[in-house]
Amino acid sequence: MERSPGAPLASSPEEEEEKAAVEFGHHGEEEAPEQDQQQEEAAPVVLKKGPWTTAEDAMLVDHVRRHGEGNWNAVQRLTGLLRCGKSCRLRWTNHLRPNLKKGSFSPDEELLIAQLHAQLGNKWARMAAHLPGRTDNEIKNYWNTRTKRRQRAGLPVYPPEVQLHLALTKRRRYAEFSTAPELSPGTAAAAAANVQAALNAAAVSAGYTSSRPAPLDLARQLAAAATSQAAVHQFLSPPPFSAPSSPWPKPFARNAQYFQLAHSSPVSPSTPDLSLGYGVRGGAAADQSRLAPLAPPLSPSPPGPNRLELPSNQFGQAPPPASAAAGFGGGAALPDQHQHQHQNAASLDKMLQELHEAIKVETPAALAQANGGGGGAVLERHGGARDNRSDDMDTLFDLMIPTLNAPDTVPLAPAAAPNHSGSTSQHSSDDQDPSTVDPPAAGGASSSDQDWGFDSVCQWSNMSRIC
DNA sequence: AAACAGACCAACCGCAACTAT
């Protein structure tokens, strides 16, 4: 199989075509384009399958340079390349397109993928939109391999940060459903401290000490979020969904961006476009998904560690960044929100209490103790602490409310907070609820526990192969 | 050194959505 698609493409198109013809002849697989053209009327063109050759790559690249991206079915007609349009598009997208990043994923990218998968499920293309230079195929391959490996080893699929994120999300849904969403900044800050305490306790119970500090400074982030009433409101209550419209132009024009940006626009995963990944399939919207990482963010987010992730635009009414930013200075609650603060405090306390319990069970040490081989996710294992109603509510929310993004809890992922772009259907039919994908932990919490420790981002990312 | 298993990766396939006529 052809392993390095990035072969030299420096020669002229004419030379490449000549080369291609020679190569086809050598392989005895295809006719030279000229001959093929003559036979075209007589017999249908037999398109080639299998690995691409360097010459074919060159022909395709040249074609795109001349005619632009898109109209893939014309490639065969215009160049004599014996590949179907679909194959051409795939080859271009996955291997020949400029700005493609090759090589293994960085730890940051791996963590980001985990976060994105937790939020989006198997939406590889949308995940790829958050990872500049990476293709959906690449991410899919990575995830499938890695997941298979971890499941075989009896390890949870997601790193602890993501698991916690999911736990928070569930608690938040529950809190949202149970009470009104408003919350005073002071209460939220106190709650954040409680969460941090819970994390610390969990870490200690798992054998992690201050010498191995946890990467999750959740309290700080929650406290930051708590300073913004608007942000807290968003944190707890998503605006209703409305499909966005796409301002992006049709194909062909987009091709220019590839070539223009190929050498000029280093992109960073730290700047995910908040407008990415709407659930609009195909067409200009899909094009936007693919191009967006190369384009400047439509709504710049406040820089710095305290940057607060806003809820997904999928819910329509893009949250005005200004409101959240303004809140950082200690924004005052809206008058009609005050009346719910008391309820919310109680609700959040309850949420935190449950979260604490969940985390306690989730930690490797506790898991080893508590788990008799029962499967299920963190919260399912923790199900005993919840009444039927909350279980039902979770199920209900799983069905009707896409996973929301809490304020970014992962310092590592710069971008992080992929902005859950959401789609009308959160997961594909075969997607599992991300919060329940933890494999049965039968013997799982063992030697590899450190992989999922609270300070284990690196271990997780750099996990050696488990066979 | 050979056989084997697992990981990795590229490519294909089928389906669905979108667009043009």
Place this chain on the structure above:
DNA sequence: GATAGTTGCGGTTGGTCTGTT
């Protein structure tokens, strides 16, 4: 509105590489 063509996506397959026995 119907239809055909195009594009994008996700699942799957099969070849190659790599490490282990």
